[in-house]
Amino acid sequence: MPTPLWITATPPAPHGELHIGHLAGPYVAADVLARFLRADGRPVRFTTGTADHAVSVQERALRTGRKPAEVAEGYHAAITADWRRSGITFDHIVQPRHDRGYLRWVQDLFVRLHAEGVIAPRARLLPYCEPCDRWLYGARLSGGCPHCGVTGAGGVCRACARPNDCGDLLDPSCDRCGTPARLRRCRRLYLPLEPFRDTLADYWATLDLPPRLAALCEGLIEDGLPDVAVGHPGDWGVEVPVEEFADHRIDACFESAALQLFGHAARNEPWPERTVHFCGFGHAFCHAVLLPALLLAQGVKLPQDFLVNEGYRLHDAGADETWALDLLTEFGSDTLRRHVLEARPVGRDTAFDRDRLDRARQVLDGTWNGWLTRLFTAVREDSAGVVPEVPPGGTGWDVQARRLNRGVDELREAYSLDSFDPRRAVAMLDEIVRSTDDFGHVNDHERRRPRRDGRHLAPLVAQLGVAAALTAWARPVMPEGADRLAAALGIAPGGPVTGEALAAPPAGTRLAPPSGPVFGF
Structure with a gap:
């Protein structure tokens, strides 16, 4: 060893x-x-x-x-x-x-x-x-x-x-x-x-x-x-x-x-x-x-x-x-950890900024938790609260999946000792969530088609895969929220930061979303 x-x-x-x-x-x-x-x-x-x-x-x-x-x-x-x-x-x-x-x-x-x-x-x-x-x-x-x-x-x-x-x-x-x-x-x-x-x-x-x-x-x-x-x-x-x-x-x-x-x-x-x-x-x-x-x-x-x-x-x-x-x-540990990594004084002094800390909470509430709340609500309404038995997909998913795999390589680089840059890691995580949120909004219109042939379910599985990945990818930065997200998805937290983490929970898994926010509070 x-x-x-x-x-x-x-x-x-x-x-x-x-x-x-x-x-x-x-x-x-x-x-x-x-x-x-x-x-x-x-x-x-x-x-x-x-x-x-x-x-x-x-x-x-x-x-x-x-x-x-x-x-x-x-x-x-x-x-x-x-x-x-x-x-x-x-x-x-x-x-x-x-x-x-x-x-x-x-x-x-x-x-x-x-x-x-x-x-x-x-x-x-x-x-x-x-x-x-x-x-x-x-x-x-x-x-x-x-x-x-x-x-x-x-x-x-x-x-x-x-x-x-x-x-x-x-x-x-x-x-x-x-x-x-x-x-x-x-x-x-x-x-x-x-x-x-x-x-x-x-x-x-x-x-x-x-x-x-x-x-x-x-x-x-x-x-x-x-x-x-x-x-x-x-x-x-x-x-x-x-x-x-x-x-x-x-x-x-x-x-x-x-x-x-x-x-x-x-x-x-x-x-x-x-x-x-x-x-x-x-x-x-x-x-x-x-x-x-x-x-x-x-x-x-x-x-x-x-x-x-x-x-x-x-x-x-x-x-x-x-x-x-x-x-x-x-603010909770997720918000505070995220903020101090963004504001980490590297190369020059920085100063505490209460407004910047408030903005960190707003990003988690508005983007991270907003996306997850919409995702869990859609799974409850469209699939009775369980992971659909369809492969991930949706309009733009092929492009999004390629970007996510490139993104996890950059995320690993930001986490790694020889190129350690936690501020970059926070930025990469935000980009992953924002782009996946955009993907979800685009594909949410599938639910409004007169002929509902199940195409609206594949984007949900794709987003559940990203959520599952975040239980590993975001855990070094925000362990409390990552563990709450893992519990909601019914998976084990703390896996390696790799592309293999980008996989939805098994079909049929019943989700258990928390009553409050996933990240921060």
């Missing part, structure tokens, strides 16, 4: 609920690829986790008067529930505080890298807040990125994806009280990346990196690979298992990369032949630089693909308009 393809999606920090920007980024798109490959018979391992020990979790706890563990637990539950409601199905979601063996595994990895000299101590300047009496790093700190100037937190810039050492931020200040930070010398543990220069350069050269990610990696090589802090003085997170640094905690970026490895290593299986990482560009450093360095340090070289999305801006919308739970409750 072939080794499963390993798909990962960025572990979110559980300091808040998911919003629509998260769904428009890595999660729905990764689920689409996983569903397509599984239906095609390809073994897939789809993993993520939650970054419970991110500094932002502790900061949220301080602002709300709770314990960090309570914040992590509560938002982990909310995030995983929203994934389920969105139809996103992971094989494993790592929960650091509960997965058996996780903490020890991360610490063992850290100890091993320290013993081999991959991790080493350095004394550097680190911002300190005197009124709050604490060291500043990660979400505790705010300042200008030394590379691009954009204001952000310490660690990795979410705008340009380059790491900073906190002490080199421009005008650093405490994120809690706003006091300008004082720089103090602090001895921490670092992972110097410069020793990996040649190995990483050769490694990246073998990958088909997205252009912006390639520019980042080449820029790091050109400028000199940085030393990355992998521990900080603090009291929240995984304890650094080095005696001299017992009061330090492992850095969230290092742990996020290690968490991805644990999601696979916990199964004690051979490393996969190929991996696919879905992430926002702001998280690209952890995925494309630090994770490969951790693997290479252990002598593991994996072919990896990176599907990177840009930012999805929410600032023009009210906070109550962007939470995933609220939008899922109002």
